[in-house]
């Protein structure tokens with residue numbers, strides 16, 4: 001009996017329902033196969049906008065752009081939580097209902113399963129020639145011998161007076177049940193991962209270190225149940241970052257390999273060890289994985305102010321403007337410069353070449369001829385003391401920007417600086433020196449206790465679904481007597497009659513093999 | 520041979536495969552056009568109910584093999600049989616050219632040759648033809664030949680004209696043994712599902728009356744078989760993808776557009792299997808569900824790669 005039929009049988013009568021009746025009705029409806037399927041469809045349908053509308057968690061810039069371009073639409077998207085589909089209330093509702101529905105269907109199905117697995121094949125029908133598959137042959141065959149041969153073919157056998165009834169393919173139901181339990185396992189694993197796991201992003205420049213604490217991250221996304229103390233206490237230093245580029249052919253400039261050479265301390269007491277971090281080869285420490293997800297350049301600058309003091313010295317991570325050539329934009333802010341604060345907008349060209357119009361561009365992403373083009377130098381209040389959080393990638397807020405006094409701009413800017421060269425600011429306000437090049441990498445650290453359970457459940461689901469799809473429930477009946485043997489067979493599975501034909505012929509052959517047992 | 524030469528040879532093999540598939544299609548079309556007209560009701564089923572003689576091979580997917588107890592139109596003219604055989608031979612030669620294109624491309628680039636959309640589509644076309652030819656070895660599904668050939672030729676043509684990517688290395692993220700596992704599974708599954716999709720379309724085109732195509736029931740059986748094989752493979756491909764994402768991106772599931780759409784595709788095919796198994800859906804309704812699922816598969820392949828950007832945007836189509 002299918003679950004549907006079962007559900008039909010148990011369907012509530014039309015009589016008036018009390019509160020308990022309503023509860024039962026709700027529960028039955030929720031745990032019916034149809035509802036589960038509808039919920040599954042809804043989950044799939046609900047994920048469609050998640051793939052079409054930009055998601056805040058993935059691409060916040062795109063969301064911001066949409067707000068600028070089409071505020072009305074963005075408002076509406078926001079109203080329906082379409083910018084964060086996968087954490088939205090309605091998505092969670094579908095997910096939880098599906099979860100409940102699965103539980104509600106596994107329990108009764110287990111009972112059905114246990115009954116089904118223990119069930120003996122039914123008695124053989126009178127006229128086997130009526131069955132979809134049938135054959136007969138002349139010969140003597142005892143009931144015991146037929147049963148023996150069928151058992152040898154791994155059938156479950158029941159015998160009677162002159163008849164044998166056999167069935168196999170019980171694993172089909174097992175597969176089916178395991179599949180549904182495994183599905184539940186996947187949902188649970190994902191849930192536990194989002195409660196007890198965390199994710200963090202951080203940018204590290206060559207020579208700098210990182211210790212796994214909440215404060216060290218540029219962006220930290222913890223699950224509900226994560227406390228600051230629960231982070232794995234490892235640390236590392238980025239010694240050096242290497243990139244290999246394709247240098248010839250159509251794909252010139254394409255990255256071939258990234259390697260971040262780390263010195264890792266698995267815990268504060270542990271000795272340092274070397275680790276080569278690569279894409280596809282995360283650093284794993286006690287279930288916490290650290291991934292290499294991005295890289296770029298961090299040129300080194302020294303700024304001397306109008307009073308001859310070194311007001312800034314260090315590496316400045318630049319944002320990539322053009323991936324193919326790694327042309328990058330950098331901002332140097334010098335709030336400590338005197339008499340006035342200084343700010344620079346720069347462009348880093350890893351392989352600088354002059355263009356015909358007198359400007360410069362990068363021709364290759366590797367560091368073959370690193371130069372820095374000054375785009376603008378400013379003095380005035382950078383607005384850094386306001387206490388508002390500041391982006392390190394923009395010089396100042398637009399309104400503050402208007403108040404700055406340009407020192408170098410447009411045609412005044414010098415030609416790009418090579419390493420060791422510097423540019424003097426007008427009015428003796430100071431000097432910017434380009435002193436070297438380092439690289440930065442961005443890392444993502446992730447801890448997700450649900451990964452292994454999710455994998456195990458998923459693997460179980462695949463094996464189980466394969467079993468439940470490939471295995472046929474099939475029955476074979478034999479009637480013997482009067483020098484004649486009748487064999488009949490049927491499958492209890494849709495769409496598999498064709499494949500059973502061969503097997504049935506084989507079974508008949510085994511049964512008709514006379515004294516010489518063909519197996 | 521240098522890598523450049525190998526890459527050129529590979530491109531030539533693709534062209535050869537397209538031409539061969541097109542000629543094979545014409546031959547298969549002649550086979551259908553001059554072949555016998557078949558009744559609309561399922562014949563295989565009634566054949567299967569005939570007592571099976573000991574040792575005889577029973578009714579198969581299609582009525583041709585074995586059972587002849589069903590009234591059929593007179594023997595088809597010789598021309599059809601010759602055209603059908605020619606179609607098969609041409610399809611096999613095309614298959615070899617397609618295989619050669621993949622192998623030479625792999626040698627030229629020194630890695631698994633499915634690192635971008637061009638290579639992927641070439642491989643899926645190959646998988647679809649393989650699925651057809653392999654099925655043909657056991658069951659007579661010659662009627663499908665012409666349609667599979669068109670599909671494969673279109674796939675290869677589209678790949679060469681629109682998705683073409685010069686031979687070269689892949690980005691570091693793709694430089695992993697997971698490509699062999701995850702993508703190979705997806706290719707094989709997609710090839711089989713394409714076969715099922717083509718059969719599904721034929722189902723809708725074919726009426727219930729007399730036609731040169733096999734009965735609807737037979738068409739449905741072919742499609743169902745292909746999906747039953749493909750579904751676990753597809754599941755495996757998705758899971759392998761998740762495992763790879765765990766290594767490469769730092770999470771096993773993140774609702775990236777590609778992930779979303781493979782999930783949707785998975786659900787759609789699961790719904791088809793479910794509908795057939797439990798609700799006993801048959802015929803038009805089941806076929807439509809199957810084709811919707813196939814549409815999701817195609818959208819995941821083409822739409823997501825071209826129109827939506829995400830982490831999976833390795834397709835390399837500009």
Ligand code: HEM
Nearest residue numbers: 003031032033036040101102105176468789792793796797
């Ligand atoms: C309340 C929840 C559910 C119930 C009661 C249920 C029931 C069943 C039953 C009875 C079968 C066996 C069909 C047969 O007789 O062969 C089955 C098969 C299957 N179920 Fe479910 N199911 C539920 C939820 C789901 C969900 C959520 C999924 C998918 C994510 C799913 C996917 C499948 C698949 C793929 C099959 C295989 C179809 C086949 O056996 O040919 N089921 N389910």
